[in-house]
Amino acid sequence: MTDADAPLLQVKHLFVKFFTRRGTVHAVRDVSFDIARGETLGLVGESGSGKSVTAQALMGLIDLPGRITGGDVRWHGQSLLEGDGSLLRRVRGQEIAMVFQDPMTSLNPLFTVGTQIGEVLRRHRKMTRAAARTRVIELLDLVGLSNPGQRVDQYPHELSGGMRQRVLIAMALACEPQLLIADEPTTALDVTIQAQILELIADLQQRLGLAVLMITHDLGVVAGLCDRVAVMYSGKIVELATADDLFHRPAHPYSAGLLRSTPRLDVVIPRLVSIEGSPPDLVSPPVGCAFAERCHLATEECRESMPGLHFQDDGRKVACWRPFEAEGPAPVTAGEGGR
Amino acid sequence: MSEADTLVRLDGVTVTFDVGRDGFWGRHPKQLRAVDDVSFTIGRGETLGLVGESGSGKSTIGRALLRRTPVASGTITFDGQDITHVRGEPLRRLRRHMQLVFQDPYASLNPRMTVAELVSEPLRVHGMADSVEGARPVVSALLERCGLPADAADRYPHAFSGGQRQRVGIARALALEPAFIVADEPVSALDVSIRAQVVNLLQDLQRERNLTYLFIAHDLSVVRHISHRIAILYCGKLVELGPTADIYDRTKHPYTTALLSSVPIPDPPLQRSRTRIVLAGEVPNPVDPPPGCRFQTRCPMAEARCREQAPPLEEKAPGHWAACWLS
Amino acid sequence: MGRYLLKRLPQGMVVIFGVTVFVFIVTRVVGDPVKFMLPLSATAEQRAAQRHVMGLDRPILAQFWSFLGDVIHLDFGTSTYVRGKAALSVVFDYLPRTLQLVAAGMVLAVVLSIPLGLLASRKPGGALDRALTSLSLVGLSMPQFFLGSVLVIAFTVKLQWFQTGVGPLHRHLVLPAVCLALPAVGRLAMLVRSSMIDELNSQYVKVLKAKGMPARRILAVHALRNAGIPYVTLLGWEIIRALAGFTVVVESVFAWPGIGFMAKQAIAQQDFYLIQAIVFVVAVMVVVLNILIDVSYKLLDPRVTLR
């Protein structure tokens, strides 16, 4: 009884809190977004802004001391959070798959990668051991591991970080999911390996028609891969726009600052522009705009009341009292300069 | 660059680590050549960027320079003096002139010490101040210079954000007024929005104090921004060395080319249209490197010769060195 | 593996040799078995004569060399307490009962500790967890001899369900095995609990959940196997502890004639041939067990290479 018109995934007013000794961490505060079939949504933001928590909340993976305290996640229009959790159990690993940030600890060290990929197939596809093994080898080949016939029987510690990340991707793809959530799949990897993995994801997405939620703090990664981008800042989405719009003309001062402070390989500027200060503590987030303290445009209004995430003329959504006023990215002066 | 302008010189430096043994009875000790026959110089007031993938030996070079890791062969010269085998008290005195800024701003500050204690410690151990109180004026000046609030001195490191801690680390390194600083990935652990603060600080300090940096990083964008010259390391070997602009615009080594093309550019149309050279396979294991050129297993252009003989590092253009048969 | 053995075997030898020499030194320098062999009324001359027969009047170094020569042939001399029997064969007479006791105790410890630990780890901090944790703490805090006394008073003196001494196992082995097991149950259950909690909080479990694996499989196959590694080590230690000392207490309390019981007699009687043999056998068992623990590590954890 799936709702054919509904987007693939809808996140509505999601709240996640962590109950710690020093207070309640408001990790995700009123986050809403959709992902359409086959779409790639980028989720960027600095460390601690709530990207991973959001992703895990979608999969019902928030453990103590965390709690989803509000909002809903709908998969084909049906709530994943309400009810007895049977939908969530069915969907996990089968329709939505996830790749985590840290490939080094994401695999059980005591089982071969073959076993660990195979058990997904055996559970969701009810495959026999032998059939699963054949399929695992195919999958390993698909993600570009050399010598897959031999790799199936290797243990995680015998693989490098890049290989493990591929194994995790193979595992995620095993049941041909409709949505892949990739939580910084390349942060722990070297640039050349990162390029391989990104290439792989882009390729698979095209071939399998996957929707992808790509979480990263590297704007370059987003630029190459995503249709739309959501920028998170201290637990909130501050801007949600198409990639081209965002990079071309960021509406939120934080998005703008982020772009301006990122050194580019192709551009030489005499001096980097930085955002002074640091993000607020999520135990007691400010009443007003969380970015106000670091924002040179901030007014009294910014500090006192929180702007909502509103549609702009060009169809993007921004949470700011003074959108588009910040300077965009530094002008591109190609070639050499500075040093 | 004239001899007098050279502050640091490495000549054929090789660093090895013993990593276990092979064979049933373990008769064959396994050696990992983390750094293999590396030579370069750094001039006074210059920043040399050192780039390479994880495990390529960047930190090891930095540590060898600081005499933290014994060198298997080769010589290290600092300010005209051979320091390859300096130890004990002379080494301790040498520390005044060369310092390190760490990658991890969280782990590199003793959490049990206040910022004042931390920053004054170098002064105290070198007899330049007799107590924390005695060092206060110097500490305050340093902290202010590094952009820390005035009340920072009496707080503990955990009360600071990552960027602030890195500033504390820099202040501490500067306390002895060294001539040379090894900055081992000083901004990798920091968020993009904060990264720029620290990079700017380092640059400003260099200008003010004529500091010399060995700037280790794997983020090529940052390296490009801060370095005068860049050295590219692959699996313990120097593969390319030259002025920043040359490295980026007149690349002489296929690995550098691949590396540059792998770095994503935050500009969607540009990034989508770029031709990327995606390397196949993984970095070889330095315990058991491939014969010939170490890059040959992944090199899209590798030839028979590459598989047999390692290319020497040659000056392909003035001041621009590369180790490749094909350039 | 070979290199591992190359390292461990000599180390084991050092242990065995060290223990043996240590016992030799303390017994020969400080002790005198002749005192015990002859009746109180024996004269000094008679004692001296006996000492001469036993070679105890030779220079200590000479004694040491001939002792070493004998030890290499596993000849620990003739027990002075169990007359006329080779010390080692006396040990082997008593050893099976100790092994029986330790085996029963450890099986019991395993059978109890795993479910208890698992139950406690289900809801960390919950009522059941707190109850079981406290119980474990009480169990491991009770001195074994006192626990034994309490068991004897309750089940032998009052209820008369079980008996001390040797006899049919169901009446005689139960109490000492329980007594030997209980502190181990406490320690092992706490370990199961804490390592299960750690495992269940680990990243790979999160991945397993994201893969849609059923909770039962995550618990029973993935987490339990990982928790098994420290468990086996601790269990090995428990066995070593038992063999290397605690059976003395338990066997004494329950009059269970194993080598611990014998060791107490031998010490009281200064039968240092027998002590020597007991300590030797115990040291060998400890060394072998240590190696077995390492090997089982290797079997359980593919990451481990024995070096």
Next chain:
Amino acid sequence: HAAAPATTPGTTASAAASGAAITVALGSEPTSLDPHTVDDGGERAINDNIYETLLTRDADGKLQPGLATALPTQVDPTTWRFTLRDGVTFHDGTTFTADAVVATVNRMIRLIQEKKTDNDGFYSTLASAKKVDDLTVDIVTTKPDGVLPARAYWLKIVAPGSETKDDLSDAPNGTGPYTFTSRETGVNIVLTANPTYWGGAPSISKVTYEFVSEAGTRLAGLKSGKYDLITNLAPNNVKEAPAYQAKQAQEHPILILNADGGITADPNVRKALNLAVDKQALIDGVYSGFATIDEGQLLSPSIVGYNDTIKAYPYDPEQAKQLIKAAGAEGKTITLVGESSGRWLNDKDLLETIAGYWQEIGLTVDLQTPEFGKYLDVLFDRNQRADAIFVSSSNDLLDPDRQLSTYYQAGGIGSSNSNKDLAALIDQGRQELNADARAKVYQDAVKMAYDQAYFVWLVSNQDVYGTSTRLVFTPRVDSKLLVKDMSVKA
């Protein structure tokens, strides 16, 4: 009042069940079953049923014929003639003749020469044995030996051919009422009745001995019905046992006082130490009534040389205090050495109590209870005699010589005096063959020691046995556990 009921209700004659099996719990396991090499309680308890001796004693200690048909006669001062019982066979079928006696004596002499026995003290006077005819044998001593009949009561007769064997432990072969059946080291030894026993087949057909060192464990086993007989029942636990038997034994705990030095060199101090101890309180407190006062001598009334004119020093703390004061010993420290392993019944309690009494008369007591080995060092140290050493002396042969020469005679292991007269008397007693004269000599010796207060004589505890209600058993003065004299009620 100390005398405990000799029998518990219900043990009087009711029909004995024949063919019954009983289980006996002993405190210690025999370290060997060789009847000649070792000397320990466990060995005796079992071998007394397998082997026999030329003479025996009745339950009260009087010498009786055994394998000999009568008490020996003296051929000359060093030769004793025994007439042997006819029709006796060993368990392996060998006939018992004079050859067996000769073999036994020769074996013992050889074992002594080769230092392979603990029993040399008992038989050091044996010179040889001569077969006169099949049923007559002469035993020759090196010098006149009045103790020989007692020795003959102790020496277990082994089969001919055994004299060349060093160890008979694995195949016990005697003439006794029980034959060795099996042994499981550390667990038990099983004997079965000898159907062809010359004295008639015993009524109990099978005895299993178990070895239980803890008194509590023995009692628990008795209560649960596992055991029919346990040894060394703790006196304070008698009420717990289904039934019990007590018998005055030969165990005499004493404190050896150093008469040659220290504060105990003063005879008045030694007397005071005796006067300070309330023996009746010891009997009640430490032995729960199962003991009798030792009347100032190491000997039981049943033994030759017992001097009934001597009475124990009374409990008189006031006089003791005065004596101490007069001797100038007030506040001085006296060392009292015992041992800690509990080798003797309630020894630690006894010592702690005595220390308490001595403290009350104005002395400081340094009570030391080291490990048995350390304790022996103190006991054996002839040069540095401790002020007071606790020892418990057991009179196995029921003859005074061994006790007196060990503890009374100067130079004896347990003596702390250098009284030459006393030493001479004891030497004289050993060689005196006339029974009455011998008794007189010993009585004099005992008196001399009493007057000098060389010891603190305490109380002599009783053997207390716990039994099941079905076992009929009368304890013996020599503490032997003869199963042939026991029976089981039907």
Next chain:
Amino acid sequence: MSYQHPDQYSAGRAEAEHAEETEEARSGRPFEIEAATHGGPFRELVRDKLGMTALVVLVVLVLAAILAPWLAPSDPNKIGPRIRMRPPVWHGGTWSHPLGTDWQGYDVLSRLLYGARTSLFIGTVVVLVAGTAGVLYGLYAGYRGGRADRWLMGWVDVQVSFPGLLLAMLLIALVGGSVLSVTAILAVNGWMVFARLTRGVVLAAKERPYVEAAEIVGCTPRRVVFTHILPNLITPLATLSVLEFARIILAEAALSYLGLGIQYPGVSWGLDVARAQDHELFGNQWLILYPGILLSITVLSANLLSSWMRVALDPQEREKRFAGRAIRGGAAAEPGT
């Protein structure tokens, strides 16, 4: 966060000690504002009722042990031939023997008090001696590293494999059991854990960037060890010491129980259990139970205290506990959207 308040200065320091672990555990995410107002370890202790009880029990025991000569109604070895087996007060006894007397007329309370003295004394001294020796050994091995470390720790491995209790029994049988000999022997047997722990911490600390930073700045090895490495030891050492204290008390009691430990005139709970068991297994079993229970309570308290310390001194554990409490306490019932 501010540390201006003088009282909170030390609390802040204690917090700081653990900050690093937290952050490491959180993969380097800032854990900036750990407010001193949220309470340090002692706040946690007050919350942890069991831990608090354990601490109180131990304090009471220590006081009782120290004050035994004044608290005890009589000399524990004073014989009372005329006052055997007096019942405790609540069974009609007198206040001169509150817990009654045993079969020797010894005052039970006095023996318990003096037994506490022995246990706690031996436990403390052995932990101090073995701890100091082990820490120095481990520091040396760990900081020197290399061959010295291999040999030194090799010896530790060897000695750990010795059947300790057996050898202790043997030694005590030979040299005699007294507080001194038992202490010495247990100390000789007990230093290895400390050495291992110390070495482990030192090795780990040596790898810490801030230790490397200190060395690079030019600190002398001495300063590095004592200023930068040693403080890392405080927390694990404190926990281990309490655990070892419990273990030593058990070992002493076991030895004394076997008759190979403390002997008259020493007083020990283990010895008294054995005495009473020999004598009163069938009668007044309370004489066995008193010292046994007291011993168990002491060891239990020490174990509870150490497990509290582990939790209280480890911010991660503290966090876990808090989470459990918060969720149970309904903190989650906050309004959502």
